[in-house]
Amino acid sequence: MTSRLDYEIIAELINPNARVLDLGCGTGELLCLLKKRKNVHGAGIEIDEQAIHQSIEKGLTVVHGDVDTELLDYSSKRFDYVILYESLQQVLHPEKVILESLRVGKKVIVGIPNFCHINGRFQVFFRGNVPITKELPDQWYDTPNLRFLSIKDFQSFCNRHKIKIEKKRALSRNQEIVFWPNLFAHVGIFVLSKN
Amino acid sequence: MIKNLGIVETKQITCFEPPNHLTLKSGLTLGPITIAYETYGKLNSDKSNAILICHALSGDAHAAGLHKNDKKPGWWDNMIGPGKAFDTDKYFIICSNVLGGCKGTTGPSSINPDTKKPYGLSFPVVTIKDMVVVQKTLIDYLNIQKLHAVAGGSMGGMQVLKWSILYPKMINSAIVIATNTGHTAQQIAFHEVGRQAIMTDPNWNNGNYYDKKPPSTGIGLARMVGHITYMSDESMGKKFGRQLINKQRVGFDFSQDFQVESYLKYRGDTFVQRFDANSYLYISKALDYFNLSEEKSLEEVFQNVKSSFLVITFTSDWLYPTHQLKSMIKALKINDIDVSSCEIKSSYGHDSFLIEIDGQSDLIRNFLRKTTK
Secondary structure (H helix, E strand, O other), X not given: OOOOHHHHHHHXXXXXXXXXXXXXXXXXXXXXXXXXXXXXXEEEEEOOHHHHHXXXXXXXXXXXXXXXXXXXXXXXXXXXXXXXXXXXXXOOOHHHHHHHHHHHEEEEEEEEEOOOOHHHHHHHHHHOOOOOOOOOOOOOOOOOOOOOOXXXXXXXXXXXXXXXXXXXXXXXXXXXXXXXXXXXXXXXXEEEEOO | OOOOOOEOOXXXXXXXXXXXXXXXXXXXXXXXXXXXXEEEOOOXXXXXXXXXXXXXXXXXOOOOOEOOOOOOOOOOOXXXXXXXXXXXXXXXXXXXXXOOOOOOOXXXXXXXXXXXXXXXXXXXXXXXXXXXXXXXXXXXXXXXOOEEEEEEEOHXXXXXXXXXXXXXXXXXXXXXXXXXXXXXXXXXXXXXXHHHXXXXXXXXXXXXXXXXXXXXXXXXXXXXXXXXXXXXXXXXXXXXXXXXXXXXXXXXXOOOOEHHHHHXXXXXXXHHHHOOHHHHHHHHHHHHXXXXXXXXXHHHHOOOOOOEEEEEEEOOOOOOOHHHHHHHHHHHHHXXXXXXXXXXXXXXXXXXXXXXXXXXXXXXXXXXXXXXO
């Protein structure tokens, strides 16, 4: 497995032996890494059948279903962390999913693609196109993304809902971004909690 | 290359002999009880590699391999054998005929030792729980303290669920395929049509037909209805469409026109030869009585369950559709039980669990590996 800085950052943010629920776990790479690095007890939810086969092949526990509905089944504070990585922009009701995640998990780790990266802004400003970049390669008509947001948008969302951002990290192509993340980062990672 | 099991044979034990007997869920008693079973592979020295396979309504103990002088292998032969999903190079596989069956385990066609005649309708009504209690007796006889897994589809899946609840410490993992936690009105309705077909056949004679002509028309019809529920609109469409039987145009009479008609008739006719009509009544009744949440909520029912679960369903299975197991998965999640689930895309309807081998094999093989301690 090639090392991915984003996965490594998430592994850093998580305490050892934690109980983790990965929403939209895909083929289970992140969960697998967290098991190896932090010995987490994890489960995933995934909608795609082939991805489930691959997750189960990795020895993971995965439930086949929709994040929006499957999340409702868990009792409160059942997990130490609920992870929404690269999946939030694809769920139908992100607001509901974040709030439910904060109910089910003591902490929630959210990773979002930053649609206001400088490359994208250039494309909007000079070319008048909706941005197509290496990180966001899909055309408007075939993108799996339902929501388009920036790191700043996400922070204002948290303020509005009185969600505490405990930690935030940002990165661009395997490099961590410290300055002006909303301009220079492709991905923002947040650790959230709510009383 | 995938090898096969080769020649296998059915064995039998008899238990609950006087003065013992089995007290059934109905309160009635039964004994002695003969259990027909087959085993494949080798039990390891610490007896930790045993897997019990539970069969569906018309199944039997002959799950895999060939019987001597037989051309057709057991009903799950594509899943059980060396290198297959239930790998007999690694696991010791056990499958037994259910209580009430007609393939070697005591059922209505067995001889009642008190009267020296077949039980017929004097056989007590049995339930899924009773079937599981009898299987447990077999596992005890084989001197196995803990099963690595219990697995089954359809009625087999119901037995798996009952195992996990009745004997939580005895099973490591549960593989539940294409089933439900309780029969719905629609599922009961289809069974009732089958039972009425049998019981209105004059040859049924209140279940006393063992020395006469059996109710072939009735059980044939029951099987035809059953078979429709095991397929899907798509699989029937693909297999038969509107194809006619050896004719260019419809006959404008009431002879058989369409291939699907002759196929169902053929299914019904061949079933008569291998299945006892009374057993069909008893087993279909056991399915209809099955309801895990009759006294407690599913959450409470699964409270003491210890095993890991793998739940498999199929997209085109309209007899036991995926959504009916959602409440069970929820109950497992709430009880903090390790549960994985997968709805496999398949067009074969309920029969997918017997046909859709690749997808199921992947999931089961990897799940069994994960739960091997």
